[in-house]
Amino acid sequence: MKRDFLLSTFSSNSILDILIIGGGINGSGIAADASSRGLRTGLFDSFDFGAATSSCSSKLIHGGLRYLEQFEFKLVAHSLKEREILLKKAPHIVSEMRFILPHRPFLRSAWIIRLGLFLYDHLARRTILKPSYKVKLNNEGHFKKNLKTGFEYSDCWVDDARLVLLNAMDAKENGAEVRNYCQIVKAKRFKNMWVVTIKNRLTQEVFERKTKVLINAGGPWAQTIIEDNLNLTSSHQIRLIKGSHIVIPKINNINKAYILQSDDKRIIFAIPYLEKFTMIGTTDIEYDGDPRFVTISDKEKTYLLNIINEHFVKQIELKDIIWSFSGVRPLVNEKQESAQKISRDYILELNLDDSMAPLLSIFGGKITTFRQLSESVVDKISQFFTDIKPCVTKETVLPGGDFAYPVETLIFQIQTKYPWLNESVIERYAHQYGMYTYKLLKNCSKIQDMGIEFFDGLYQIEIDYLISNEFAKTEEDILWRRTKLGLxxxxxKIKSIKDYIELKLMNSPLA
Structure with missing residues (x-):
């Protein structure tokens, strides 16, 4: 039954229907869903959107083959279904990737793997991705001689940081207030509403927002937000699990990923990354500390390298590591389980009584199922609003994704319109911005119109675009999340970029 104090839509511009704390993949996804259904929505993050866990993933939209061993068939089925939805929603940043799983009989028998892949192929309807099959490995010359056969199957690669950004952009285009670097200082219930105090960390401005429903999408900080910022008691304990990755020069010239089994029965991925590199991960390590400052340990580096060297002829050393990154996965605490066995599914907790405004908190989750989670969150709070529209995120595309042909065709079309622009730059634009590449280049008819070239392929016009349209505030925002040029x-070269951004922000009311 709908409750009277929330029966009408917002009555003034100062009152939001929902305010979301946390601009990771879940928070941005909820903002996109809620704003598309007509709710007046606010999205705030203390740092940049996706700056923590959501940009430190394995960059995969995957069903979770290993979750089948834990009998999480529902989670796998939902994840498999979401793969094809996201392929259509964001074809510029999500793409099919073939994975090779070398068979190691002493770890898992062939029939177990075949059964798992059969379920993987059939638990959800598959119209785009190709099926699995058995392959011979010794013909390639990349694997050690004891690895003779394997299995190949499909999952999807995603630019995780841009997936977060596109959802935040989508919310803003739907009319939401979307602001990064804005920290929630405190929130209190007052007369059937939440009064939220917010501090802009860049300008030090402190301001308030009132909202009918508060959404806690703080990820690793979800429990801290409840206990410290809201002065409430959390009914769920968060268990922080560190996952680390390393990046090395490309291990071979095959544009496929590898899923490798280790002696402890965990698996790691070796994934083609930005054409020149291979990304390897992830680990599962208990973490007790500030998620903002998580880093890889030497032990983790050695662990990942050892698994690679057990499989491939080409041996990798510590000195070959070009870059590493770590993130903290916020999982619902299951004290009896090891880190790798804790469920990656999510829990939604609604906190309310008859006289108080609702608080909905999200615990757990994974990047693959963010859209489904977002739909579930808005469905759960829809009881507090009249005339809320149905969910449309299965059918609608994310910004730049409104093309129904392969991204290679888009690249060709952009090249035809802008023949004076370097082919590698066009290819990067197409994969990052999709159809919004035309928005980026709308005032350009020659290379001189691109402005200063700060680095090979990074022009002034792109930095201006990212500040005006994608919430970029720092050189790190641009070099590591909007693009991957930081690698x-x-x-x-970074100082000149930093100086330009600061000057631009000082003079730009749009920033």
């Missing part, structure tokens, strides 16, 4: 740009 290659020399340190001495």
């Amino acid at each position: 290659e740009i020399p340190q001495e």
Whole structure:
């Protein structure tokens, strides 16, 4: 039954229907869903959108093959279904990737793997992704001689940081208030509403927002937000699990990923990354500390390298590591379980009584099922609003994704319109911005119109676009999340980029 104090839509511009704390993949996804259903929505993050866990994933939209061993068939089925939805929603940043699983008989028998892949192929309807099959490995010359056969199947690669950004952009285009670097200082219930105090960490401005429903999508900080910022008691305990990755020069010229079994029966991925590199991960380590400052340990580096070297002829050393990154997965605490056995499913907790405004908190979850989680969250709070529209996120595309042909065709079309622009830059634009590449280049008819070239392929016009349209505030926002140029740009070039951004922000009311 709908409750009287929330029966009408917002009555003034100062009152939001929902305010979301946390701009990771779940928070941005909820903002996109809620705003598309007509709810007046606010999205706030203390740092940049996706700056923590959501940009430190294995960059995969996957069903979770290993979850079948834990009998999480529902989670796998939902994840498999979401793969094809996201392929259609964001074809510029999500793409099919073939995975090779070398068979190691002493770890898992062939029939167990075949059964798992059969379920993987059939637990959800599959119209785009190709099925699995058995392959011979010794013909390639990349694997050690004891690895003769394997299995190949499909999952999807995703630019995780841009997936977060596109959802935040989608919410803003739907009319939401979307602000990064804005910290929730405190929130209190007052006369059937939440009064939320917010501090802009860049300008030090402190302001308030009132909202009918408060959404806690704080990820690793969800429990802290409840206990410290809201002064309430959390009914769920968060268990922090560190996952680390390393990046090395490309291990071979095959554009496929590998799923490798270790002696402890865990699996790691070796995934093609930005054409020149291979990304390897992840680990599962208990973590007790501030999620903002998580880093890889030497033990984790050695662990990942050892698994790679057990499989491939080409041996990798510590000195070959070009870059590493770590993230903290916020999982619902199951004290009896090891880190790798804790469920990756999510829990939604609604906190309310007859006289108080609702609080909905999200615990757990994974990037693959963020859209489904977002739909479930808005469905759960829909009881507090009249005339809320149905969910449309299965059918609608994310910004830049409104093309129904392969991304290679889009690249060709952009090249035809802008023949003076370097082919590698066009290819990067197409995969990052999709159809919004035309928005980025709308005032350009020659290379001089691109402005200053700060680094090979990074022009002034792109930085301006990212500040005006994608909430970029720092050089890190641009070099590591909006683009991935931070992996290659020399340190001495970064200062000029930083100085330009600061000057631009000082003079730009849009920023």
